[in-house]
Amino acid sequence: xxxxxxxxxxxxxxxxxxxxxxxxxxxxxxxxxxxxxxxxxxxxxxxxxxxxxxxxxxxxxxxxxxxxxxxxxxxxxxxxxxxxxxxxxxxxxxxxxxxxxxxxxxxxxxxx
Amino acid sequence: xxxxxxxxxxxxxxxxxxxxxxxxxxxxxxxxxxxxxxxxxxxxxxxxxxxxxxxxxxxxxxxxxxxxxxxxxxxxxxxxxxxxxxxxxxxxxxxxxxxxxxxxxxxxxx
Numbered sequence: 001x002x003x004x005x006x007x008x009x010x011x012x013x014x015x016x017x018x019x020x021x022x023x024x025x026x027x028x029x030x031x032x033x034x035x036x037x038x039x040x041x042x043x044x045x046x047x048x049x050x051x052x053x054x055x056x057x058x059x060x061x062x063x064x065x066x067x068x069x070x071x072x073x074x075x076x077x078x079x080x081x082x083x084x085x086x087x088x089x090x091x092x093x094x095x096x097x098x099x100x101x102x103x104x105x106x107x108x109x110x111x112x
Numbered sequence: 113x114x115x116x117x118x119x120x121x122x123x124x125x126x127x128x129x130x131x132x133x134x135x136x137x138x139x140x141x142x143x144x145x146x147x148x149x150x151x152x153x154x155x156x157x158x159x160x161x162x163x164x165x166x167x168x169x170x171x172x173x174x175x176x177x178x179x180x181x182x183x184x185x186x187x188x189x190x191x192x193x194x195x196x197x198x199x200x201x202x203x204x205x206x207x208x209x210x211x212x213x214x215x216x217x218x219x220x221x222x
Binding site for chain 2: 008032034042043044087102103
């Protein structure tokens with residue numbers, strides 16, 4: 001089983017709609033969780049951390065379900081500029097400096 | 113601050129040639145990383161460093177060597193390039209959990 005799994009998409013969503021996607025992880029000892037955003041032919045950038053209590057930043061909401069080992073990202077009132085690939089990232093316990101595991105990403109396309 | 117910079121941005125090599133990719137960061141980060149990103153494979157860690165003078169192997173280290181002689185620089189070397197090393201290479205640095213990435217180097221090995 002892959003450590004971090006995401007639906008690659010693409011998710012085609014009309015502008016203004018709400019979109020959500022999940023990520024599952026296999027290591028129950030994973031400590032920290034993040035969503036990174038990667039634009040086409042650009043480097044990944046941290047979008048937000050995912051806390052046990054959930055985390056909201058403007059139109060973006062991230063949630064963690066430790067029992068089912070998945071994290072989710074919800075985007076409300078989607079904008080054309082939200083089109084990107086969203087990477088789920090997990091930090092494993094005891095991983096030290098190399099402890100981040102990246103998912104392959106979910107491709108989101110917001111259509112006008 | 114320039115953040116993380118990578119040199120060169122693009123390169124085409126012939127099989128068997130060697131080259132060095134340079135990564136530089138001006139954020140005084142201890143940790144630095146080299147990843148490769150291939151279609152359908154996601155980011156895979158090649159080598160990393162937890163401080164000046166130290167390096168360690170990541171998930172896919174074969175065919176690559178690294179050096180961290182100065183805290184701000186992390187070099188990735190390909191001694192004898194192979195077509196399987198055609199990829200986009202990203203360097204990153206971090207202080208804690210957030211990794212800051214460079215713009216990438218697109219390498220093609222013919």
